Amino acid sequence: MNIKNKIIFSNIVIIVIPLLILLSIIGIFIKSTDNHYHEALEILIKDKNALYSAQSLMYEYKDEITSIYAENFSKNSKKELAYKQLSNLEKGLNNLGYNFSVEVDNNSLFDNMTKEEHTILRKSIKGYNNETNNLTLTEGDTSIILNTMDINGELYKITAIRMQNSKKNMNFISYIQKYILENGIVVILLYLIMIIVLNILLSHWISKSVLIPLEKLSEGSKKIKEGELDKPINYLKNDEFGQVCRDFDDMRGYLKDSVDERLRYENNRTQLLAGISHDLRTPLTSIKGYVEGLIDGIAKTPEMKIRYYRAIQTRANDMEVLLNNLSDYTHLESKSNNYYLEKVEINSYIKHLLKTYEIDFKRENVILNTTYLSDKVYVNMDTQKISRAILNIISNSIKYKVREQVVITINIGIKDNYVKLTIADDGNGVKNEDLEQIFECFYRGDASRTKPGEGSGLGLSITKKIVEMHNGKIEAKNENGLSIAIYIPYEGEINNEKNTNS
Numbered sequence: 001m002n003i004k005n006k007i008i009f010s011n012i013v014i015i016v017i018p019l020l021i022l023l024s025i026i027g028i029f030i031k032s033t034d035n036h037y038h039e040a041l042e043i044l045i046k047d048k049n050a051l052y053s054a055q056s057l058m059y060e061y062k063d064e065i066t067s068i069y070a071e072n073f074s075k076n077s078k079k080e081l082a083y084k085q086l087s088n089l090e091k092g093l094n095n096l097g098y099n100f101s102v103e104v105d106n107n108s109l110f111d112n113m114t115k116e117e118h119t120i121l122r123k124s125i126k127g128y129n130n131e132t133n134n135l136t137l138t139e140g141d142t143s144i145i146l147n148t149m150d151i152n153g154e155l156y157k158i159t160a161i162r163m164q165n166s167k168k169n170m171n172f173i174s175y176i177q178k179y180i181l182e183n184g185i186v187v188i189l190l191y192l193i194m195i196i197v198l199n200i201l202l203s204h205w206i207s208k209s210v211l212i213p214l215e216k217l218s219e220g221s222k223k224i225k226e227g228e229l230d231k232p233i234n235y236l237k238n239d240e241f242g243q244v245c246r247d248f249d250d251m252r253g254y255l256k257d258s259v260d261e262r263l264r265y266e267n268n269r270t271q272l273l274a275g276i277s278h279d280l281r282t283p284l285t286s287i288k289g290y291v292e293g294l295i296d297g298i299a300k301t302p303e304m305k306i307r308y309y310r311a312i313q314t315r316a317n318d319m320e321v322l323l324n325n326l327s328d329y330t331h332l333e334s335k336s337n338n339y340y341l342e343k344v345e346i347n348s349y350i351k352h353l354l355k356t357y358e359i360d361f362k363r364e365n366v367i368l369n370t371t372y373l374s375d376k377v378y379v380n381m382d383t384q385k386i387s388r389a390i391l392n393i394i395s396n397s398i399k400y401k402v403r404e405q406v407v408i409t410i411n412i413g414i415k416d417n418y419v420k421l422t423i424a425d426d427g428n429g430v431k432n433e434d435l436e437q438i439f440e441c442f443y444r445g446d447a448s449r450t451k452p453g454e455g456s457g458l459g460l461s462i463t464k465k466i467v468e469m470h471n472g473k474i475e476a477k478n479e480n481g482l483s484i485a486i487y488i489p490y491e492g493e494i495n496n497e498k499n500t501n502s
Contacts (some may be wrong), residue, residue, distance in 0.1 A: 213241035
C-alpha cells in the first residue's frame with residue numbers, strides 16, 4: 001500500500017472504528033431491552049413532574065439508612081449519619097421543587113411543607129384508604145408522592161408535594177436525564193480515547209513507512225560519500241519510497257560502474273604510459289648508441305657505416321610501428337573509429353585473407369592447417385579490421401615460436417549464434433593465471449619484453465577491441481600451445497555443420 005492510501009485509510013479508520021464500536025454498544029443495549037420498555041423509558045426520561053426522580057431519591061435514602069443501621073456504629077453516630085442523609089434528601093427534593101415530611105412510627109421526624117400544602121395534601125388523598133402505604137398522584141397543577149418503608153423494624157413514611165405554580169427549579173434535570181448525561185460523558189470520553197489510541201497506532205504505522213526508507217536512504221548516501229559503493233539499499237516494498245530507493249540504488253550502481261570504469265581507464269592509462277616509456281626507451285637507446293658510434297668514428301669503413309645506418313632505420317621503423325599501434329589503440333579505446341560493415345561469407349573471406357599473406361607465412365616458416373564450414377555462413381563485419389585482428393594473433397604466434405617452424409591451426413565452427421574462429425599454435429602457451437591478461441596492453445608472457453624488435457605489446461589488445469566492436473567476444477586457453485577463439489555474430493540458420501579441411 002502506498003503512502004497516500006495509507007494516510008487516507010488511517011483517517012477513515014480513526015473515525016469509523018470508534019463509531020462502529022459506539023454504535024455496537026448502543027445496539028446491544030437496545031437489543032437487551034424489550035420493546036415494551038421503550039415507552040416507559042421515554043416517560044422516565046421526560047419525567048414531566050419529576051415524580052420518578054423524587055421517588056429515586058427516596059429509595060436512595062432508604063438504602064443509605066438501612067446500610068447505616070446494618071453497621072456496628074454507636075447510637076449517636078447512627079443518628080448523625082441518618083440526619084446527614086435526611087439533609088441530602090431535603091436538598092435533592094428541594095432541587096426538584098418538592099417539600100416533604102418524614103414520620104417514623106407516626107412520630108414526625110422532619111416537615112418543611114407549608115399549611116397550604118398540608119391542606120391540599122389532605123384533600124387530595126381523602127378519597128384513598130388510610131392504610132395506603134404507597135401513592136403517586138398528579139391532579140391539576142399538583143404532584144403528590146407517598147412512600148412507606150420498613151427500615152430496621154421502624155416504619156418510615158415520606159410524603160412529598162410539588163405545586164406546579166412553584167417557581168423553584170422549573171428547568172430541573174430528571175434522574176434518568178442526569179444518569180444518561182453522566183454516562184454520555186463517559187461514552188464520549190471513551191470515544192475520544194479510542195480516537196487518540198488509534199491515531200497513535202496509525203501514526204506509528206505510517207511513520208515507520210516513512211522513517212525506515214529515509215534512514216536507509218540516509219545510510220546509503222553516507223556510504224556513497226565515504227566511497228563505499230558496493231552496499232545496496234534493501235527496501236523491497238512497492239510504495240513511493242520503494243520506487244525512490246530502487247532509483248537511488250540504480251544510481252549507486254551506475255556510479256559504481258562509472259567509478260570502476262574510471263579506475264580501469266586510469267590503470268590502463270598508467271600501464272599505457274609505462275609501456276610506451278619502456279618500448280620507446282629501448283630503440284631510442286639503441287639509436288643513440290649507433291649515432292654516438294658514428295660521431296666517435298667507431299664505424300670507420302663504408303660497410304660498417306651502412307650497417308649502422310640500417311640498424312638506426314630498423315629501430316626507427318620499430319618506433320613507427322609502436323606509434324601507429326598506439327594511435328590505433330587510442331582510437332579504439334575512445335570508440336571514435338568508423339566501422340564499415342559489409343555482409344561477408346566467412347569461408348571465402350578466410351581463404352582470401354590467407355592467400356593474400358601466403359608469401360609472408362612461407363618466409364616466416366609457418367605451416368597452416370585450416371578447417372572450413374561445409375555451408376555458407378554470412379557475417380556482418382568490417383573486413384579490414386577483422387583482418388587486422390586475425391593477423392595480430394598469427395603474428396603473436398610467430399613472435400613467440402619455440403622452433404624454426406611454427407604450426408598454426410585455424411578452425412571455423414558454429415557455437416550458439418556465433419561464428420567461432422579458433423587460431424592455435426604449437427608453442428609453449430602462457431601460464432594459466434596469465435590467460436586473462438594477454439589481452440591487456442603491453443602484456444608479454446616472458447622476458448622477451450625487454451628485447452628490441454619484439455613488437456609493441458598492443459597487438460592482442462587491439463584484437464580484443466576490434467572483436468568487441470563487432471558485438472563479439474574473445475577467449476584464450478592452453479591446448480598444446482596457445483589457442484585463441486574469436487566469436488562473431490552471424491546471420492541465417494545452419495543446417496549442416498560438417499567441416500572440410502584444406
